[in-house]
Amino acid sequence: MKIIDAHMHYFNVEGFVEVAKRAGYENTAACWQQICRDNNIAFSVAMGNTAYTSSRYGGVPPRLIDLAAPYDEEQYNQPQSMGYCMGVASEEITEANAAQTAQEFAHYITQPHCLGIKLYPGYNAVYVNDRRHWPLFELAQAYNVPVVIHTGDTAMPTGLLKYSHPLTVDEAAVNFPGVTFVIAHCGCPWFVDAAEVACKNANVCIDLSGLVEGNPKPLALFEQQAGFFRQLHTWLNYMGDYTRVMYGSDWPLVNIPFYIRLIAQIVPERHYEDVFYNNAVRIFNKIAPLLKE
């Protein structure tokens, strides 16, 4: 089965060295390329994390990717088979610099590998629908790229869950019906809320990344967490539209063959082609020309 990983990270940060090791990997570009070859992953979408891009217009510049080498805007340093979403440092945006921030993002949005925008509510104490994000949503609409939103649990105890609850996506989805919003991690563990927001709003999709970390023994995990996976299955079925559900891993957090098998256990087999591949090509609509090259 050909796969697109709709949510992974390609970020050179100290903490990821240990995280990758627990999943059985090294946090390196070469390791990811080998994983793609071994698991038939044709394309991957990296969420931007870096924090050193310089400002051009007096706004807050996007967070990009840097595992292969520091990002160079004249020369793509990600593999051809990888695109990225520009990460938003929401806490640094103010009403005064929100328009300039959108200009900073506009600088990158026409690049072929720039596929969308990524918000980190929970890590940032800013709600999805906060007005300081609106110029970014208008930009996403103008260029027809999706906005991916971290939802659910945060990796650090300093995160604030009230900002990352999936229900908070509803208001932005209603205000911007022309923007596609992706609820990352299916709001884990608030599956019911994520499913309802996606059920009600046709412009909301779900990615299934980051539900498990490391490289656990599948049978033991299924036994211990049977209710958790049954719930996810139940609420995805309630949402009822597998054309808006995408496979993603959150690499380097998890072992990839393990995670592919896990998601294949949760998603009904007749929807594999959509969930593991087709939906990502449609939702991140700039992937298609990159696949042909």
Ligand SMILES: [Zn+2]
């Ligand atoms: Zn992630």
